[in-house]
Amino acid sequence: MDTEAVRSFVRAAELGQFQHAADELGVTQQAVSKRIAALERELAVRLFTRTARGVELTLDGRAFLPHARSIVTGVDRATASVGPGSRALRIDVLGLRSAQAVILHDYWRAHPGTDLDVVTLRVDDPRVAAAAVRAGEVDASFRTVTDPAALPPDVRMIHAFDSPLELLVGPRHPLADSRSLTPDRLRELLIRVPGIVPRSEWAEFYDQLVTAFGLQIDAAGPNFGNEVLLDALADSADVATLVGARDRYIWPAGHDLRRIPIAGPTLAYPLSLLLPRTTPHPGLRAVVKHFAGLPPLPGQVWRPA
Numbered sequence: 498m499d500t501e502a503v504r505s506f507v508r509a510a511e512l513g514q515f516q517h518a519a520d521e522l523g524v525t526q527q528a529v530s531k532r533i534a535a536l537e538r539e540l541a542v543r544l545f546t547r548t549a550r551g552v553e554l555t556l557d558g559r560a561f562l563p564h565a566r567s568i569v570t571g572v573d574r575a576t577a578s579v580g581p582g583s584r585a586l587r588i589d590v591l592g593l594r595s596a597q598a599v600i601l602h603d604y605w606r607a608h609p610g611t612d613l614d615v616v617t618l619r620v621d622d623p624r625v626a627a628a629a630v631r632a633g634e635v636d637a638s639f640r641t642v643t644d645p646a647a648l649p650p651d652v653r654m655i656h657a658f659d660s661p662l663e664l665l666v667g668p669r670h671p672l673a674d675s676r677s678l679t680p681d682r683l684r685e686l687l688i689r690v691p692g693i694v695p696r697s698e699w700a701e702f703y704d705q706l707v708t709a710f711g712l713q714i715d716a717a718g719p720n721f722g723n724e725v726l727l728d729a730l731a732d733s734a735d736v737a738t739l740v741g742a743r744d745r746y747i748w749p750a751g752h753d754l755r756r757i758p759i760a761g762p763t764l765a766y767p768l769s770l771l772l773p774r775t776t777p778h779p780g781l782r783a784v785v786k787h788f789a790g791l792p793p794l795p796g797q798v799w800r801p802a
Contacts, residue, residue: 498539500572502532503565504632506544509533510562511628512620514551520619521634566632570651573633574776585614586780589626589638592617596660596743597639597768604787611780621694623771627652630771636778641698641769653774657788659765659800660741661758664688668753669734679761680710680799686737688712689729692720702766705801730754741766762797 508518509529519526537544544558554562590597598615605613616635618626623640624647630638631649639657642648664683666673672682693700693716703714723746730736731752740746740756748754770788772781 498568499532499535500568502536504569504572505529505532506536506558507562507565507569507632509545509552510554510558510565511625512551513553517551517619521629566628569632585612586778586784587614587616587635587637588784589616589618589629589635589640591639594745594747595639596741597657599743599745600658600788600791601784604784607787608783611783613780621697623698627771630773633773637770637772637781637784639768640771641767642771643698643701648771651774652771654769654771655785657768657770657785658791659767659794659798660743661794662739662764662766663742664737664757664759665730665740665746666737666755666757667730667733668755670730670737670755671734672737672757673755675757677758677760680712680759680764683737683759684711684713686713687715687735689715689726689736689738691716691718691726699766702801706764709799724748727752727754739764760796762799763794765794765798765800767800 505518505522505524505528508521509515512518512521515529515533516526519529522529533544540557540561542557542561543555544561545552546555588601590601592598593615601613601615605611618629618635618638620626620629623638623642626635626638626640627642627647627649629635631652642654648654664672664678664686672678672686675682690703693703693714703716706712707714726738727746727748730738731748731754742756742758746754770785
């Protein structure tokens with residue numbers, strides 16, 4: 498049996514589209530379709546049915562999926578067992594300008610001999626990232642699965658570090674000259690946070706933040722990217738947004754945007770790391786130790802449940 502065909506089947510089943518599976522596997526959609534067609538011929542069953550949104554598993558596909566996952570995991574572990582630590586440590590981050598990438602860069606600068614591969618899985622559902630860890634596509638992922646029942650039994654989740662939030666505003670905003678703010682000062686603001694995807698970890702974070710402090714979060718409309726949001730902030734006297742203190746943002750000098758710390762309490766976004774419960778990559782131990790050595794946030798801190 499072609500194990501790459503099995504891997505293509507698993508990713509297509511988890512993502513619901515052949516094109517998404519092809520993007521993650523670094524092949525064409527046609528290649529994924531051919532692999533799965535060959536697998537169906539070999540098994541003498543249909544594994545998928547096509548829908549308006551992509552593909553869905555047939556009854557035979559559902560029966561085959563857990564065994565297919567085991568095949569992929571077994572192949573990956575067998576390959577890794579030939580030379581433990583001989584390949585780069587592959588860690589998924591939400592973005593290359595995110596706090597996770599910044600901390601990993603700090604670690605790499607302190608340990609320049611580390612063979613590190615920082616990647617970004619283009620998925621919003623943390624359960625898909627957990628499946629990628631389980632399948633061995635990445636060694637670890639900076640994602641939080643908020644429902645413990647949705648975490649695969651062979652994947653564990655640990656707290657990595659907390660990312661404090663800051664208010665980001667333009668120079669015309671009434672709070673632009675503030676040195677710091679308490680959360681109660683944010684209640685009357687128009688806080689725009691585009692791109693809050695349902696079922697994502699940040700959707701649950703903002704739900705709890707709104708409930709705890711009575712904030713007004715505007716997530717309406719499509720997410721056209723950070724650059725468009727930063728342009729809007731620079732031209733507005735009332736729009737603000739929330740960003741992580743360690744996140745990197747780049748804007749033209751003329752924007753004169755202001756990052757204002759929030760304290761009393763500090764609003765912390767907790768970042769978790771998903772990793773295999775058994776046989777993790779040997780390089781993960783030192784990275785996790787680096788996270789544990791980060792200084793704690795000072796003063797009173799609010800974290801979501």
